[in-house]
Amino acid sequence: MEEVFLGRQPILDRNQNLVAFELLFRAGEINEANVTNDVHASASVMVNAYGQLGIQRVLGQQRGFINISTELLMSDAILLLPSNHIVLELLESIEITDQVVKRCLELKQIGYHLALDDVTEINSRTLQMLPIVNVVKLDVLAIDETKLKEIINTLRRWPVILLAEKVDSPELAKKCTALGFDMFQGYHFAKPEIISGKRVDANKLPLLNLLTMVMGDCEAEEIETELKHQPNLSYNLLRLVNSVGFGLQQRINSIKQAVIILGRQQLQRWVQLLLYTSDSSGDSISNALMQTAAVRGKLMELIAQIDRPHDKTYQDRAFMVGIFSLLDTLLGMEMQQIVDKLNIPEELTQALLQRSGRLGRQLALIEANEKGDVTQVQSILKEINFLTLPQLTHTELEALSWTNRINETAH
Numbered sequence: 001m002e003e004v005f006l007g008r009q010p011i012l013d014r015n016q017n018l019v020a021f022e023l024l025f026r027a028g029e030i031n032e033a034n035v036t037n038d039v040h041a042s043a044s045v046m047v048n049a050y051g052q053l054g055i056q057r058v059l060g061q062q063r064g065f066i067n068i069s070t071e072l073l074m075s076d077a078i079l080l081l082p083s084n085h086i087v088l089e090l091l092e093s094i095e096i097t098d099q100v101v102k103r104c105l106e107l108k109q110i111g112y113h114l115a116l117d118d119v120t121e122i123n124s125r126t127l128q129m130l131p132i133v134n135v136v137k138l139d140v141l142a143i144d145e146t147k148l149k150e151i152i153n154t155l156r157r158w159p160v161i162l163l164a165e166k167v168d169s170p171e172l173a174k175k176c177t178a179l180g181f182d183m184f185q186g187y188h189f190a191k192p193e194i195i196s197g198k199r200v201d202a203n204k205l206p207l208l209n210l211l212t213m214v215m216g217d218c219e220a221e222e223i224e225t226e227l228k229h230q231p232n233l234s235y236n237l238l239r240l241v242n243s244v245g246f247g248l249q250q251r252i253n254s255i256k257q258a259v260i261i262l263g264r265q266q267l268q269r270w271v272q273l274l275l276y277t278s279d280s281s282g283d284s285i286s287n288a289l290m291q292t293a294a295v296r297g298k299l300m301e302l303i304a305q306i307d308r309p310h311d312k313t314y315q316d317r318a319f320m321v322g323i324f325s326l327l328d329t330l331l332g333m334e335m336q337q338i339v340d341k342l343n344i345p346e347e348l349t350q351a352l353l354q355r356s357g358r359l360g361r362q363l364a365l366i367e368a369n370e371k372g373d374v375t376q377v378q379s380i381l382k383e384i385n386f387l388t389l390p391q392l393t394h395t396e397l398e399a400l401s402w403t404n405r406i407n408e409t410a411h
Contacts, residue, residue: 006393007372008058010288011065011163011185014177018288020087022065022185023058024372057397060404065089065115073103083111087135092118096125104132115163121147122154135161137185140176142166152180187371189288190329204275204331206230211271212342214264223267224256233274237262240270265316272297272323276330289326291403296322296366298399303362306395307386320344321351321359322366358384369396 007024058064065087072078073094081088088107094100104114115135119126120142130136136155140148155162164176167186176184210226210233227234234255241258242251252258259267276290297319304311304318324344328335339349351360355367361384368376369392381387 006058006396007369009185009370009372010187010189010292011183012189012288013183014181016189016288018062018291019183020063020065021059022067022089057401057404059085060400063087063113067091067117068094070094070100073100073107078107083113087113087115089115089117089137090129090133096128101128101132104129108132118165119151122151130155130158130160133160135163135183137163137165138181139166140164140172145175148179156180190292190326206233207271207275208341211268211275214268214271215342215344217264220256220259223259227255227259236274237270269297269319269323272320275327289330292370293323293326293330294403295396295399296325296363298322298402299366299396300359300362302395302398303365303387303392304359306391307358307362307384317345317348318359318362321348321363324348324352325363325367365392 008021009024010018011020011022013019064085066081066089068078068088068090070093073088073090078088090104108114113135114133115137116126116129116133117137118139119136120139126136138148138151143151152162161182162180163183163185164172164179164181165185167173167176167184167188169188169191173184173186173188206226206229210223210230213223213226227237237255237258238252241261242248248261252261262270273290273294276293300318300322301315304315308314324338324342327333327338331338335352339352344352347357347359350357351363354360355364361380365377365380365384365387368380377389377392381389381392
């Protein structure tokens with residue numbers, strides 16, 4: 001496979017449901033000049049790479065926003081991208097000519113959705129495209145609040161979805177919600193909102209206690225007793241071991257049997273993922289967190305397999321670091337408090353608190369990859385010196401496929 005760099009930025013709706021990803025895509029050897037000029041992959045490279053990677057593996061059930069240059073817009077190659085999964089994001093560099101308008105109308109007619117990227121003002125270019133596009137993306141960091149309100153009021157005359165991009169904090173997300181945006185792009189949901197004295201969601205306390213027991217090597221009988229006090233957890237556990245994936249000949253009805261069949265490692269992973277899906281408040285932001293945490297966990301494990309192929313303990317710890325890396329955001333607690341409560345090994349503590357040690361550097365690599373920070377990705381790849389960019393892309397796709405399967409099973 002030609003060297004490609006793949007990143008996804010989450011897009012959430014007003015209820016904080018994950019609805020789409022912007023796919024960040026660059027090709028070939030990435031150098032400083034390319035990064036500073038923000039050169040996008042050429043039409044042929046982008047389409048070929050999507051063909052090789054498999055769009056479903058990257059997106060799961062969500063739509064994908066893809067940056068489109070003039071070259072790709074006017075090319076027949078664009079028709080290889082599936083219209084039911086893709087939103088064509090028209091870059092600000094595209095000059096709006098009669099041919100471009102005609103091409104956009106043709107693409108819309110055959111089912112493609114179109115978005116106008118990086119809008120910072122209403123000008124003749126914007127006005128020409130508003131009757132055609134489905135989504136308008138506003139760069140909220142580049143517009144002051146008074147002007148932003150004016151732009152939103154003007155745009156409301158057209159039936160377009162308003163998307164706030166570069167929303168990188170919970171505060172900005174709240175502000176944009178109040179202004180009437182329909183969608184939000186950025187990693188604001190993954191930023192910890194630490195509230196002094198905040199109590200952990202009651203739904204999550206039993207899970208944290210159970211996780212502490214599993215990690216502390218408690219006997220199966222003690223774990224069984226804890227589960228019996230939590231009917232919902234017991235039901236979910238029995239449902240899991242009796243699912244098709246386990247392929248058991250006879251039905252399991254005993255919690256103790258279920259714990260033994262699942263095994264310590266799988267039980268630990270199940271509880272870790274449940275932390276992200278169990279939410280009594282109905283705040284569906286945990287769906288986006290769960291997806292990110294699951295991808296991080298699996299990707300950390302796959303990278304650890306390349307790093308130390310025969311060290312299963314190391315691989316399990318890598319998975320745990322990935323999953324735990326967003327617990328501070330999920331629980332609204334300082335990471336130090338979580339680390340102390342779970343009494344985790346020093347190697348994991350360093351990785352989670354300081355991004356240091358082998359696992360810490362791998363977590364830093366994944367975080368840089370999520371944000372599309374190509375310079376940082378290249379720098380850490382050079383530093384750890386056992387992983388190539390094509391290997392990173394390949395393992396990321398495996399992790400995305402695994403997470404999409406988990407997601408489908410959960411619904």
